[in-house]
Amino acid sequence: MEFFDHNSTTPLNEAAATALEAAHREAWLNPSSPYRAAAQVRARLDQARERLGGMLGAAPERLVFNSGATEGNNKVFELWARQLPAEARVGVNPTEHPSVLEAARHYFGDRVMELPLETKGFVAADAIDYARLGAVSVMAANNETGILNPWKAVAVHCRSAGIPFHCDASQWLGKLPAEGLGLCDYLTGCAHKFGGPRGAGFIVLPEGSGPAGFQKGGLQEGGHRGGTEDVPGVLSMVAALEASFFGDAEARDAFEAGLLRALPNCEVVGRDAERLWNTSAVVLPEFENVRWIRALEQRGFLVSTGSACSSGKLSASPGLSAMGYDAGVIRRVVRISAGAQTDSVQWEAWRLALIESYTALRESAGESPVVAV
Secondary structure, three states: OEEOEOOOOOOOOHHHHHHHHHHHHHOOOOOOOOOHHHHHHHHHHHHHHHHHHHHHOOOHHHEEEEOOHHHHHHHHHHHHHHHOOOOOOEEEOOOOOHHHHHHHHHHHHHHEEEOOEOOOOOEOHHHOOHHHOOEEEOOOEOOOOOEEOOHHHHHHHHHHHOOOEEEEOOOOEOOEOOOOHHHOOEEEEEHHHOOOOOOOEEEEOOOOOOOOOOEOOOOOHHHOEOOOOOHHHHHHHHHHHHHOOOOOOHHHHHHHHHHHHHOOOOEEOOOOOOEOOOEEEEEOOOOOHHHHHHHHHHOOEEOEEOOEEEOOEEEOOHHHHHOOOOHHHHOOEEEEEOOOOOOHHHHHHHHHHHHHHHHHHHHHOOOOOOOOO
């Protein structure tokens, strides 16, 4: 099977697998225990915090290890609900991951303000009315389209306005340089998006934050999150990020150009915007995306949809809806997301599989194929 769904999850990279196995053998003790052997495990955990902080440009004491970005995103809004004035509004990018959108609505209800988008689909940093907001949340890179947001500009504006800024960097990390992300007041990420293990992640807090009380039950993680730390998961996560390497968009761009020639009624979402080099969200000419996914799987290709899919029921993607796509179009979106090792041969094989699938779908519907390889 060819795996083209790396924005959903990634396999453990070699460095992460090696670190995880070694940690399960050598660093399995509770780092809070009082004996010297446990103190050595604590030292390895502290070193991992320093290494990750160094990559992000964030002081290590700002980092809290957790189970992943969904937990982190929820905790940011929970904390803001406790700290911000009762009437405060939060500005949220309308193309965010559901773990941000749903958390924002849960804690702030009708005080959630959708941020304006540029026509290409990224947040319009200079058009945000920062003076009306108590906090802002903007993801670094979109999980569905790969479109990059100007998170640095938003962070600077928020700093000038004196309001906190949160950035979900789940899709950015491991695909683009992590340097400078520490500029964000709050930053969330998860290991399994960049070759690390599932169930490991982190949140970066502002400088000088007191105990956030995210999880009761102990003084671990500087009093922010009680519970015995998953040291093997943390060591594996940091090793994964250190070992990650970036691809380029050349093979992806060639795939898109060839596909648009073969299927002229296709559209690539955000094609003219800055995007992650690995991501292509394609509006296909006809047939719902679940049918495309089954047809492609039969040909050995695993991809995802541009819509949330649960128990066989489709709901319109809020991100694509915010970009102006209607439900009928969204149901024809397939998201392709490659890994750094995916080469041009695999991209071309994927393009041909799409064309073959289209021919098969049209024939099954009693229609004649209209494609050019």
